[in-house]
Amino acid sequence: xxxxxxxxxxxxxxxxxxxxxxxxxxxxxxxxxxxxxxxxxxxxxxxxxxxxxxxxxxxxxxxxxxxxxxxxxxxxxxxxxxxxxxxxxxxxxxxxxxxxxxxxxxxxxxxxxxxxxxxxxxxxxxxxxxxxxxxxxxxxxxxxxxxxxxxxxxxxxxxxxxxxxxxxxxxxxxxxxxxxxxxxxxxxxxxxxxxxxxxxxxxxxxxxxxxxxxxxxxxxxxxxxxxxxxxxxxxxxxxxxxxxxxxxxxxxxxxxxxxxxxxxxxxxxxxxxxxxxxxxxxxxxxxxxxxxxxxxxxxxxxxxxxxxxxxxxxxxxxxxxxxxxxxxxxxxxxxxxxxxxxxxxxxxxxxxxxx
Numbered sequence: 126x127x128x129x130x131x132x133x134x135x136x137x138x139x140x141x142x143x144x145x146x147x148x149x150x151x152x153x154x155x156x157x158x159x160x161x162x163x164x165x166x167x168x169x170x171x172x173x174x175x176x177x178x179x180x181x182x183x184x185x186x187x188x189x190x191x192x193x194x195x196x197x198x199x200x201x202x203x204x205x206x207x208x209x210x211x212x213x214x215x216x217x218x219x220x221x222x223x224x225x226x227x228x229x230x231x232x233x234x235x236x237x238x239x240x241x242x243x244x245x246x247x248x249x250x251x252x253x254x255x256x257x258x259x260x261x262x263x264x265x266x267x268x269x270x271x272x273x274x275x276x277x278x279x280x281x282x283x284x285x286x287x288x289x290x291x292x293x294x295x296x297x298x299x300x301x302x303x304x305x306x307x308x309x310x311x312x313x314x315x316x317x318x319x320x321x322x323x324x325x326x327x328x329x330x331x332x333x334x335x336x337x338x339x340x341x342x343x344x345x346x347x348x349x350x351x352x353x354x355x356x357x358x359x360x361x362x363x364x365x366x367x368x369x370x371x372x373x374x375x376x377x378x379x380x381x382x383x384x385x386x387x388x389x390x391x392x393x394x395x396x397x398x399x400x401x402x403x404x405x406x407x408x409x410x411x412x413x414x415x416x417x418x419x420x421x422x423x424x425x426x427x428x429x430x431x432x433x434x435x436x437x438x439x440x441x442x443x444x445x446x447x448x449x450x451x452x453x454x455x456x457x458x459x460x461x462x463x464x465x466x467x468x469x470x471x472x473x474x475x476x477x478x479x480x
Contacts, residue, residue: 186246186421190221193411195251196235197318198228198343202283202364202445206409207251209441210280213432218424224251228342230265231479232256232318237267240274244414246421250274252410254282255320257461258468262319262479271465274410275417276457278429281442281449282407283362285324286380287395290354291373298378298398301358302332311335312357315347319479320405321360323468324381326477327402328395338479351375363389364445381405386446402471406464408449410457426454 191214195207204226211222227235236256242248250256252274260266268274287298295301305312314336316322322338329336339356341347344365350356352374363386369375379395380386383404396404411429413422432438433451442448452460471477 186424187218187220189247190223191218191246192225192248193222193251194235194239194248195224195226196228196232196253196256197226198345199226200345201343202362202447203251203253203409205441205445206280206447209438210251210411210429210432213435213438214425214428217428217431231259231263231340233259233263233266236274239412239414240268242414244275244416244418246413246417246425248414249277249425250410250412252412253318253320254406254408254410254460254464255318255323256410257464258319258323258471261465261468261472262322262477264480271410271412271461272458273415274412274461275415275422276454276461277411277413277417277422277425278454279411279449279452279457279460280409280429280433281447282409283320283364283445283447284380284382284386284407285320285360285405286363286366286392287324287328287358287360287378288351288366288370288375289358289378290351291376292354293357293376295378296376298328298393298395298400301378302334305332305334305358311337313337313339313355315339315341315351315356315359316479317341317343317347319468320407322477322479323471324360324395324405325358326471326475327381327400330475331400331402340479364447367446381407388446403467406460406467408460408464409447410461422454 193207193211195204197203208224211224214222227238232253232255236250236252239248239250257271260269289295289301293304295304314325316325316338317340325336328334336358344361347359348365351359352369363380366375366377370377377392379393379398381404382394385392385394411425430451
């Protein structure tokens with residue numbers, strides 16, 4: 126059988142052209158239509174190849190250093206805890222986790238920097254539990270709720286203790302209350318974050334005291350004035366206070382804990398001394414910006430867990446008198462909300478503000 130040639134339809138306006146092919150017939154490979162379709166196909170294949178190559182070339186997370194923003198000054202207990210965690214996480218992640226101190230604004234400056242960072246896992250916040258209270262105590266807070274951040278992990282927090290200069294004639298909370306009420310003007314109280322404000326508020330509301338709040342960026346800046354008696358009282362992390370208590374320059378009147386600290390058996394809890402409020406929730410939260418992808422959260426949470434298991438990390442936490450287990454992202458969110466609820470209740474009951 127002899128193959129038939131494709132039927133070319135005639136154009137009434139002129140000679141037959143090889144562009145108008147009847148349905149059912151093959152387009153000649155030398156035709157412009159075939160060549161154009163082939164060119165488009167080549168472009169499509171090339172584009173797909175390039176896309177697949179680009180997608181396959183995306184580096185695994187993390188591919189560069191990670192910033193861990195600490196909203197308190199260098200040298201304090203939270204800074205030390207952050208550096209211990211960063212060292213362990215660096216080993217787990219295979220990339221450096223660099224601590225960046227961004228103090229100020231009652232921890233709001235550092236928190237705001239992370240809140241507005243890209244949700245790519247390269248900027249994290251080493252928050253204090255007091256960050257949960259900031260938006261309820263200050264209108265200047267850059268966020269309205271700590272729940273705006275993405276929870277990654279929790280490590281233990283700083284136990285807050287009420288301390289006074291040893292030169293003050295008060296060796297117990299009861300003696301301090303008597304001294305404060307006899308003072309012709311309010312005692313000056315140093316403060317650097319809202320957890321300290323809350324503990325001081327619990328004491329002042331229980332005993333009817335009034336303090337004049339003197340703000341500092343952190344404990345390292347506050348301590349010289351307290352030791353010299355330029356301010357008369359402060360609530361400080363236990364680890365920042367203990368060296369000066371042991372040297373005889375500070376007197377520790379009580380700590381906001383459910384039980385006495387094992388290494389300080391003679392220091393009563395504030396509840397034992399008559400403060401009726403519940404002990405302050407203390408913790409350090411590792412948080413990411415809003416909408417941090419779940420796979421990055423899981424990778425970071427695993428790194429935090431692995432870091433906390435090292436003997437070096439545990440020894441540093443013992444030195445800092447920081448207690449508490451490492452928590453998962455879900456457990457971290459629960460504790461964040463519990464801490465925030467405690468501050469909300471405190472503000473509603475006392476009308477406290479740091480503005």
